[in-house]
Amino acid sequence: xxxxxxxxxxxxxxxxxxxxxxxxxxxxxxxxxxxxxxxxxxxxxxxxxxxxxxxxxxxxxxxxxxxxxxxxxxx
Amino acid sequence: xxxxxxxxxxxxxxxxxxxxxxxxxxxxxxxxxxxxxxxxxxxxxxxxxxxxxxxxxxxxxxxxxxxxxxxxxxxxxxxxxxxxxxxxxxxxxxxxxxxxxxxxxxxxxxxxxxxxxxxxxxxxxxxxxxxxxxxxxxxxxxxxxxxxxxxxxxxxxxxxxxxxxxxxxxxxxxxxxxxxxxxxxxxxxxxxxxxxxxxxxxxxxxxxxxxxxxxxxxxxxxxxxxxxxxxxxxxxxxxxxxxxxxxxxxxxx
Numbered sequence: 496x497x498x499x500x501x502x503x504x505x506x507x508x509x510x511x512x513x514x515x516x517x518x519x520x521x522x523x524x525x526x527x528x529x530x531x532x533x534x535x536x537x538x539x540x541x542x543x544x545x546x547x548x549x550x551x552x553x554x555x556x557x558x559x560x561x562x563x564x565x566x567x568x569x570x
Numbered sequence: 571x572x573x574x575x576x577x578x579x580x581x582x583x584x585x586x587x588x589x590x591x592x593x594x595x596x597x598x599x600x601x602x603x604x605x606x607x608x609x610x611x612x613x614x615x616x617x618x619x620x621x622x623x624x625x626x627x628x629x630x631x632x633x634x635x636x637x638x639x640x641x642x643x644x645x646x647x648x649x650x651x652x653x654x655x656x657x658x659x660x661x662x663x664x665x666x667x668x669x670x671x672x673x674x675x676x677x678x679x680x681x682x683x684x685x686x687x688x689x690x691x692x693x694x695x696x697x698x699x700x701x702x703x704x705x706x707x708x709x710x711x712x713x714x715x716x717x718x719x720x721x722x723x724x725x726x727x728x729x730x731x732x733x734x735x736x737x738x739x740x741x742x743x744x745x746x747x748x749x750x751x752x753x754x755x756x757x758x759x760x761x762x763x764x765x766x767x768x769x770x771x772x773x774x775x776x777x778x779x780x781x782x783x784x785x786x787x788x789x790x791x792x793x794x795x796x797x798x799x800x801x802x803x804x805x806x807x808x809x810x811x812x813x814x815x816x817x818x819x820x821x822x823x
Contacts, residue, residue, distance in 0.1 A: 517644070517792075524642035526676030550676045551593070552641075 496568060499545070499561035501535040507566035508532055514563045522564075526550040533566065575660050576614045582624065582633040584743040587656055589684060590668030591677050592639030595696045597621070599668055599726040600636040603736070618652045627736040632743065635662070641676075643683040644792065651794060657684055658780045659804055664742040666735070668694045671701035671708050671723070681717070682752070687780050689749035691719045692738045694731075698723040718749040763789060775805050 501507050509531045512522055527533065527549050536546045536553055544555040556564075577585060590596045600608075604623025613620050618638055625632040637656055638649035645651040657665055667684055669677040674695075685691055695710050714721040720738040724731035741747035756764060767785035771778065778784065784804065787795040798804045 520644055521642065521646060524644065524676075524679045526673075526679070550673055 496566060497562050498533070498547070498556070498564040498566050499558045501533075501547075501566060501568065503535050503538060503545075506532060506534045506569040508569060510565040510567050512564050514560055518560060525552060525554055527554075527564075532569075573660070574614070575656055576611075577622070577633065577635065577660065579633060581631060583630040584663040585633045585635065585660070586625070586664045586666060586739055586743070587635045587637055587660065587662040588666050588668060589637045589653055589657060589680070590639060591641055591670060591673070591680060594639070594668045594670040594673075594677065595726045596639065596668040597636055599666075599694060599696060599724065599732075599735075600634060602726050602729045602732050604634055613652050616648055616652055618648050620652070625736065625739075627740055630740065630743070632739065635660075640680060642680060643687075644787070644790075645794060655798075655803075658687055658783060659778070661779060662690070664690050664692060664739050666692050666694055666739060668696050671695050671698045672704060672706055674708055674713075685717060685719070685749075685752045686754055687751055687783050689719070689751045690742050691717075691749065692735065692742055693717070693719055693721040694726075694735055695721055695723045696726050698731075699725045699728070720747055760789075771799070774799060775802075778804050 498507070509527060509529055511529060512519060512527065514522060531549060534548045536548050538545045544557045545561065546553050546555050579585060588596050588600055600621060600623065603625045608621055608623030610619060610621045612618065620638075621636040623634050625634050635656065637653040640650040640653040642650065643654045643657065645654045656662065665684055665688060667681045669681060681693060693713065695708060695713070698708065701708055708723075710721040710723050720741065722731055722735045722738050724735055726732070738747070764782060764785045767788060768781045771781040771784045771788070775781075784795060784799070
């Protein structure tokens, strides 16, 4: 599944990051890499973007970008 | 005399920058070193606050500059741009990279980027007590071997490891322990493009440090670098400001 489908409060593990350019570099610098645990924390009132916790930092990712990040939901 | 970063080196032997991800205890470390000998103000032309202070160690005085927290030298936002510009163009005698020992993997991204532009680096492995509590073991010696720079475990909150860290800073500043910067291997086609562009950058901004880094960022299409070049922001040598003019508001705390 892709990251945008993760519901608030749910945890997952990153499988692949298919973004390109600046965003890809940025996400890597924030530690968002394959194997990294990620949790959906909160969603903006408009429904987009969503805040995710990654390695102790909370980052906002737009839906169109989250759709490019493949994750595996943790149960 | 002040440089374009408004750093007054008067009365100091060396300038030391503190860099690191947000929430690594960088400012706690800074406070532990400088105590009440510190000034706060703004970076010139920016709404980013900055703190600088003096560390006395043995017979030398070190000007410590606490940089804004940054995840990357590929800067996103004013805070990171300030940190980036000072590391790249501020010519610090030493950069202390503060790593959160509980989060080494992510913190190392910034460390590697800084090591690509300077070997005048000391790594402070901070929050080492917190890491131990969480059952995380970090091999400081191994990191030091791999990166070829001193790595000092610290607990800034309890002022643990600060003397060892000061000693490591002294060794880097005096030139006793400076590693070669890590030059990234590029494929030949990219390498020749970078080399060509590097020469052009040096022609536009004579004497600019890290022209190669600028060239790489230009090829990557980084608009903030194009802007910095066009506006002359990266130009060195420093433009000294007259005493009393253009001075940041300094508040002794």
